[in-house]
Amino acid sequence: MLLGSADQGRTDVPAVRVGDEAIDRSSLWEAASAFAARIAGAPAVAVHGESSLSTVVAVVGGVLAGVPVVPVPADAGTAERRHILDDSKAALWAGPALDEVGVPRVPAAPADRAPAGFRAADPGPEAAALIMYTSGTTGPPKGVLIPRRAVAADLDGLADAWRWTRDDVLVHGLPLFHVHGLVLGLLGALRTGSPLVHTVRPRPEAYAAAAEAGGTLFFGVPTVWSRIARERDAATALGSARLLVSGSAGLPAGVAQAMEAAAGLAPVERYGMTESLITLAARADEPARTGWVGRPVTGVQARLRGEDGAPVPADGESIGALQVRGATMFDGYLGLPEATVEAWTPDGWFATGDAAAVDADGRYRIVGRMSVDLIKSGGYRVGAGEVESALLDHPSVREAAVVGVPDEDLGQRIVAYLVGEGIDEKDVVGFVAGRLSVHKRPREVRVVDALPRNAMGKVQKSLL
Template sequence: MRLLHWVSESADERPDAVRINDQSVSWVELRRLATAVADDLRGLDRVAVEASTDLATVVGVVGALQAGTAVVPVPPDSGPMERDHILRDSSAEAVLVPAGSQRQGDYLGRPIVPVDLTQRSDSTLPEPDPTGTALILYTSGTTGAPKGVVLSRRAVAACLDGLAAAWGWTPDDLLVHGLPLFHVHGLVLGVLGPLRLGSRLHHVGRPTPERYARANGSLYFGVPTVWSRIAAAPDAARALRSARLLVSGSAALPATVCADLAALTGRRIVERYGMTETLITVSARADGPHRPGTVGLPLPGVRTRVVDERDAPLPADGDTMGELQVCGPTLFDGYLHRPEADAASHTSDGWFRTGDVATVGPDGWHRIVGRAATDLIKSGGYRIGAGEVEDALLTHPGVREAAVVGTPHPDLGQQVTAYVVSDGVPESELVDFVARQLSAHKRPRQVRLVDALPRNALGKVQKSRLAAD
């Protein structure tokens, strides 16, 4: 099967198959637009794409994949240093930008291939080797410069087919989301998914509750920030009652938001887990139980294990926390030009070290505690999951946002420190509140009241910036 099976094979000329903001095209029209780009890219090994939220980005990505050219997405808001690093490190041979775009000046000295939405082609192109590179996605660079993650066409296909089975994702669906098009969530799941599986796509642009409510989709993707805002807009949330499935990812969904949305929409949010390096590996099923705070079971062909600091397996008892390691068909081919990073990220027997802390229950259900570096707090001999403390804080009616990290303590090694956005709740009240909800050793030793939490483009709290305070 071709990677983008549906757009490659469909004869459907209905004009609303793919809608990005206010531009819509049929499957046939998208294929012809993309083939015109593919004709211009023949012979190129890899090409950068300015990944704005527009139809030209989708056409450019599809055209490159049709040509067998690896796609290197460049965030549209990247500064000169980040942009130059991505272009140099990836060895991109050209940059795809919308025809007539004023942003072409950001790529001076580099070959430009314009994505012209007036050009069409009916060329017949052979399907590239499934082991070839589909995407080179750059990590957030929390430690050093961003690393290029090399993802094969075969890995992308395995991920999307696994999610189709888990979520009952079919051509009858209309997928709605407003996610950036330079990450796994928005680009791989949110664009390549529909183009492979045949569901229509409506990218709403900026993901406001009102735009989600008006879209009348059957399947919705969002990150916790989006879902929190929808939960705070009851009329918009109730408009999603006709949806078949609501999916949250990219960060843990607070239990309070999950409960509020269930009450307003009549739908339990499905959570899933993955990374740039692994794509999606674990998910709840559309036709199975939905358990708040958990991310479900491994997708077909994926194996997982939880280990201690010496890579020794830990019991799957639902309580013992350790590093989650994975292997399977969705894993990346390596970090570009980083053999030392490749070696460090894999065990001697070939498992990928996610760096995430998790528990696995006797029934195989996974709960992600967080990043080992910031979300597993070792305090006075106890191992404390930051997410559990955050969830407790968020049940206080005066708390709007909370992030918990471990900070140095001369006696305990680390102490539980909470950063809280609240409606003027005293710090001592929050400490006592958590102590009444959880074990006493899990209470914050310090609460810092802040106006806002630092977040990245996907809404993830950047805990490294908090811990560095």
């Protein structure tokens, strides 16, 4: 079974705590089984992804019923929510009453109990566990079909990389509708048997309190770690943790250094996509190396290819297109066979669209998206992500986005859009040149009030 059974976790602490609500594993299975009985046979169930025990019950219930779960962002707008519901063909809705939801609502209550004779379904490893939607940066969000075997393989690979066991207590406050917070942060905890403490929001004081209460494994995105690093007491409290994990974007070196100084350990990094789940991860038994997302997890292979299709040297500097394949991969985009075919190379590798470098030990460094983050300037190939990380270490810079704009002399010149206070262009350019190769320095700095972002919080560089 994907999540094991009701009696495979610890009994000395709640299996899941969300804010002030908590539930033990046996009660969770009872409530989830009641939900599963209500939705049995449905083609898919859409779940309002708020941070609550009701969401946890609905997701686990979908898994027990063998019904694909469609996580819907809690902050989705009317049009986005309607698109996800219509496109996924979800027949049921676990969430609040909303005008744009035209399918029956089904309750998911932590106090519910399984009906007599209920048995969890086992549709097999190839059945879809989730239909997760992409962020829609290049058009309407696409439904990604994630099979049960991909989820199981990924979670087992990460448990190996991070030495994650039932003796850990996982802590995070990430959304329960993304891969990071939902697949890793909920299903991962349930599969390993480790208790989960969800802080509702990833506030520094909440993470510190969870650490003092025995939390050992903490998940966060760079913004979370940045805020904790600025709160010295909170960062120090995390010194009792076994492992800190960062993902979803590159971790600025300054943030890692601040966490190292205060807590005695820096977050390790990992990389993945909705389509592939987490494919690269730094290991718990190796020192954290900021900016590097580690090696392929068990069951996954990765490679880099240049524009001519040739392998890229494993020298840690040469940049190529990242391609992956293996046990964690999706089964295609729902109802989009042409887009599915286009996502794969002729020889069977998934083209991530990301640019990366790899060293001689097989560890990868992500430098950005091939389409907007690979800048060709003066004969050099520069990754925007690397420059952005350097810029974020500058004390005056709060946010940074780097793009390449056409230039008659250089081909493309590096332009940095920055948000912050008291930013001096010459100082910032010299700051970057002192940390990276001189050719990677911005040729132009533009200070703005805010960076354009989509609903997922990702910078829309096409608008810069």
